[in-house]
Amino acid sequence: EDQVTQSPEALRLQEGESSSLNCSYTVSGLRGLFWYRQDPGKGPEFLFTLYSAGEEKEKERLKATLTKKESFLHITAPKPEDSATYLCAVQVDAGNMLTFGGGTRLMVKP
Amino acid sequence: GAGVSQSPSNKVTEKGKDVELRCDPISGHTALYWYRQRLGQGLEFLIYFQGNSAPDKSGLPSDRFSAERTGESVSTLTIQRTQQEDSAVYLCASSLEAGIFGNTIYFGEGSWLTVV
Numbered sequence: 001e002d003q004v005t006q007s008p009e010a011l012r013l014q015e016g017e018s019s020s021l022n023c024s025y026t027v028s029g030l031r032g033l034f035w036y037r038q039d040p041g042k043g044p045e046f047l048f049t050l051y052s053a054g055e056e057k058e059k060e061r062l063k064a065t066l067t068k069k070e071s072f073l074h075i076t077a078p079k080p081e082d083s084a085t086y087l088c089a090v091q092v093d094a095g096n097m098l099t100f101g102g103g104t105r106l107m108v109k110p
Numbered sequence: 111g112a113g114v115s116q117s118p119s120n121k122v123t124e125k126g127k128d129v130e131l132r133c134d135p136i137s138g139h140t141a142l143y144w145y146r147q148r149l150g151q152g153l154e155f156l157i158y159f160q161g162n163s164a165p166d167k168s169g170l171p172s173d174r175f176s177a178e179r180t181g182e183s184v185s186t187l188t189i190q191r192t193q194q195e196d197s198a199v200y201l202c203a204s205s206l207e208a209g210i211f212g213n214t215i216y217f218g219e220g221s222w223l224t225v226v
Contacts, residue, residue, distance in 0.1 A: 034215070036217075042219055042220075043114075043201055043217035043218050043219045043220050044153070044201070044217045045217075046214055046215070046216060046217075049214060087152070087153070089153075096141065096158060096160065096166070097143060097155045097158050097166070097169070098143075098153075098155070098215060099155065100145075100152045100153040101152060102151070102152040103152055
């Protein structure tokens with residue numbers, strides 16, 4: 001069974017304090033790993049897709065990386081507006097839907 | 111439209127009543143997904159449609175749940191005889207084509223269902 005685990009469940013940072021969120025996965029044939037941001041009361045907003053180990057993608061203060069077992073979302077010098085829940089999901093060769101992790105709730109204090 | 115559109119945005123219903131939730135995917139998107147998100151929890155896959163192929167219903171939690179899609183357009187998720195545990199946000203998503211390398215799956219804002 002495909003499994004996606006995100007850690008930590010919650011993370012409190014001071015503005016400017018860089019950190020990383022982890023997404024570990026156990027799947028049979030990874031097609032893609034997706035990162036989304038979800039604000040309270042909103043639908044998930046697409047951030048990145050990673051397809052192969054060693055791949056990296058960046059957007060503003062966010063950088064996503066992928067290995068054969070996990071992905072990291074690095075947040076550099078975060079701002080309060082980065083506060084949200086970050087969701088990781090995998091898409092596998094045998095299916096088309098996304099399987100999501102439980103998310104990491106990030107709170108950045110000014 | 112510019113994005114995935116869902117209606118109603120909020121619905122309060124009495125236990126035992128039926129509800130219908132609607133999703134308008136992004137124009138041209140052939141794949142459509144329904145997910146459920148309970149308060150404070152992750153997203154659970156319910157069903158997906160790809161063009162005119164038979165839908166993948168493997169995530170539907172019970173036979174009270176059903177969904178339809180007309181061609182490559184609007185989809186309706188129906189919950190019959192609602193129960194309190196059905197209270198959740200129901201999220202719809204669409205993509206150009208399911209399973210194709212490089213596609214991106216976009217979500218709507220969700221329909222918040224409260225069963226009282």
